Amino acid sequence: MKLSQFKNHLENSDTFSFQLPSGLLIPSHFHITEMGLLTKNFIDCGNTVRQEKNISFQLWYSTDVDHRLTSARALTIIEASKTLIGDFDYELEVEYQMTETIGKFGLELHNNIFVLIKKETACLALESCGFPVAKSKQILQNLTPKKQNCCSPDDNCC
Numbered sequence: 001m002k003l004s005q006f007k008n009h010l011e012n013s014d015t016f017s018f019q020l021p022s023g024l025l026i027p028s029h030f031h032i033t034e035m036g037l038l039t040k041n042f043i044d045c046g047n048t049v050r051q052e053k054n055i056s057f058q059l060w061y062s063t064d065v066d067h068r069l070t071s072a073r074a075l076t077i078i079e080a081s082k083t084l085i086g087d088f089d090y091e092l093e094v095e096y097q098m099t100e101t102i103g104k105f106g107l108e109l110h111n112n113i114f115v116l117i118k119k120e121t122a123c124l125a126l127e128s129c130g131f132p133v134a135k136s137k138q139i140l141q142n143l144t145p146k147k148q149n150c151c152s153p154d155d156n157c158c
Contacts, residue, residue, distance in 0.1 A: 002090065003088075035058075036081060045124070057077075058096070059096045093106065106118075
């Protein structure tokens, strides 16, 4: 989900909630403790230099069960982060404290609930690492026959 999609939902709703990939809801007294622009410059295993940018925010909750973050307050946090983010509309990455470490998630909207989506690693240079790259499947009926050579081996034209 991009920042503009997140903002659009907040602008059209007074409250909002988050759900973990397991289906459990994050307690409604969550805070957005930080928000900013993350830039990752790296080289992949195929020696290609890459850059990724996304907008990150961290969800957290404590013993303050009376705290409720409204959509209006979340929009204020987003507006304040513009000094770092600018007007860019990058994908969102959500950080959330899991049992043993901080989890990083993508975000989707399902039935008016923001659902944290698991992220997975992958090799970015499959051919360089010796992995076969998936070929696209074609329907045989849609293939056109190759043109026949203009001459045959008996024509002595070559």
